[in-house]
Amino acid sequence: MPVGAFFSEILLNGEQMDKIIIEGGRSLKGEVKISGSKNAALPILVSSLLADGWNTYNNVPDLKDIQSIKLLLTGLGARIEEDGSSVRIDAGGLCNPEAPYELVRKMRASILVLGPLVARLKKARVSLPGGCSIGARPINLHLKGLARLGASIELKHGYVEAFADRLTGNEIYFDIITVTGTENLMMAAVLADGITVLRNAACEPEVVALADVLIKMGADIQGAGTSVITIKGVPSLHPASISIIPDRIETGTFMVAAALTGGDIKLLNCEPDHMQTIIHKLRLTNADIKVNNKNIHIIGSNEISSIDIKTMPYPGFPTDMQAQFMVLMSIAKGLSIISETIFENRFIHVSELKRMGADITISGNAAMVKGVPLLSGAPVIASDLRASASLILAGLVARGKTEVNRVYHLDRGYEAIEKKFVKIGAAIKRVRE
Numbered sequence: 001m002p003v004g005a006f007f008s009e010i011l012l013n014g015e016q017m018d019k020i021i022i023e024g025g026r027s028l029k030g031e032v033k034i035s036g037s038k039n040a041a042l043p044i045l046v047s048s049l050l051a052d053g054w055n056t057y058n059n060v061p062d063l064k065d066i067q068s069i070k071l072l073l074t075g076l077g078a079r080i081e082e083d084g085s086s087v088r089i090d091a092g093g094l095c096n097p098e099a100p101y102e103l104v105r106k107m108r109a110s111i112l113v114l115g116p117l118v119a120r121l122k123k124a125r126v127s128l129p130g131g132c133s134i135g136a137r138p139i140n141l142h143l144k145g146l147a148r149l150g151a152s153i154e155l156k157h158g159y160v161e162a163f164a165d166r167l168t169g170n171e172i173y174f175d176i177i178t179v180t181g182t183e184n185l186m187m188a189a190v191l192a193d194g195i196t197v198l199r200n201a202a203c204e205p206e207v208v209a210l211a212d213v214l215i216k217m218g219a220d221i222q223g224a225g226t227s228v229i230t231i232k233g234v235p236s237l238h239p240a241s242i243s244i245i246p247d248r249i250e251t252g253t254f255m256v257a258a259a260l261t262g263g264d265i266k267l268l269n270c271e272p273d274h275m276q277t278i279i280h281k282l283r284l285t286n287a288d289i290k291v292n293n294k295n296i297h298i299i300g301s302n303e304i305s306s307i308d309i310k311t312m313p314y315p316g317f318p319t320d321m322q323a324q325f326m327v328l329m330s331i332a333k334g335l336s337i338i339s340e341t342i343f344e345n346r347f348i349h350v351s352e353l354k355r356m357g358a359d360i361t362i363s364g365n366a367a368m369v370k371g372v373p374l375l376s377g378a379p380v381i382a383s384d385l386r387a388s389a390s391l392i393l394a395g396l397v398a399r400g401k402t403e404v405n406r407v408y409h410l411d412r413g414y415e416a417i418e419k420k421f422v423k424i425g426a427a428i429k430r431v432r433e
């Protein structure tokens with residue numbers, strides 16, 4: 001998307017034009033407390049629609065996307081109470097089956113209400129999310145799966161309209177592994193008649209976290225975390241209380257920050273089990289990493305080695321860490337090939353990194369990154385959430401001043417990111433315009 005179109009989109013959304021200014025070149029040292037996972041919290045908050053009564057969720061991150069989902073749930077009739085990172089939701093008043101365009105276009109994960117709405121209200125009218133900057137991101141597999149459970153589905157005026165007097169369990173095979181698709185159908189199937197088997201299901205920790213909360217609510221689910229999930233429908237669910245798992249992408253982003261700046265960072269309240277691939281890859285770049293219970297201690301090396309990465313569904317290398325690793329490879333010794341296999345357009349950060357002095361060539365879905373001795377600060381513009389994070393990382397290691405524009409993407413998925421970086425010694429500030 002051309003830069004002009006980016007800006008008109010911002011104005012269209014009425015988003016604030018904050019920017020982040022970084023004076024690069026400092027080595028980062030100290031402790032960072034990792035927040036709750038955005039991508040676990042979103043489906044879990046939505047799962048409140050499946051039962052009447054007050055559900056309690058702790059460790060919910062304070063993010064724009066979380067505000068968006070709360071707004072959507074309230075619009076559907078749920079009541080919400082908040083106290084710091086604790087959120088209580090009662091969907092006893094669930095009455096409205098419609099997720100409007102204005103909310104869905106701001107956050108694609110809004111599609112997660114489709115399965116629960118059909119399961120509870122027998123009908124749903126949810127705006128089609130459309131594409132976003134990283135790819136077309138169709139939802140055909142969500143719809144195909146829901147149809148297999150007996151819903152009749154029509155696409156009208158940009159909306160999905162789905163109806164089912166009763167959902168009935170069935171075998172569902174995903175042609176492509178889809179995270180929110182697996183979550184949506186798991187939530188639809190828990191209240192269906194009979195048994196649903198999801199094959200080639202996503203194994204991401206966020207899927208397991210959702211299954212855990214559904215099981216606490218009384219659902220019968222087996223196999224979450226493997227590629228075959230079996231769900232035996234139950235007549236009703238009851239509310240539950242759960243703590244949101246730590247954000248593995250936030251954890252990985254701070255790990256890369258340490259590796260990149262020759263830093264010494266201790267990450268607290270994280271889940272090392274979910275970080276095994278990232279830990280393995282960072283060790284290959286020469287980072288020194290020690291794991292102790294729920295903490296990860298990482299010390300960056302003076303000489304970063306190049307490695308190749310290929311994004312894959314979990315437990316493969318996460319696409320949500322690709323942009324951050326590319327920054328690390330930009331100043332590594334040697335050549336790195338980074339292949340993006342999940343989203344077709346997730347290299348938009350490359351042109352901005354090149355403006356900061358990185359030597360990157362794209363060929364199809366692969367980027368060839370030749371390490372350079374240093375990056376230089378520049379004004380840059382971010383195209384999506386993880387690209388924004390990568391530009392912040394690039395600014396932290398670059399010589400001179402970097403100005404990251406279009407920061408609202410960052411606020412969708414990183415809680416108080418600049419405050420966390422200031423605490424470990426970064427010269428970074430937010431400027432409100």
Ligand code: EPU
Nearest residue numbers: 039109137138139140141142176177178179180181342385
């Ligand atoms: N796909 C289809 N049809 C579908 C669904 C997906 O073709 O019906 C394709 C997608 O186009 C993509 C692939 O399947 O090529 C995988 O997409 P997936 O459905 O897994 O992505 P998602 O569920 O929309 C979640 C995360 C993303 C993360 C991806 C991949 C949430 C709310 N979002 O998206 O997170 O990149 O899985 O791991 O869980 C982010 O946090 O920045 C972010 C983009």
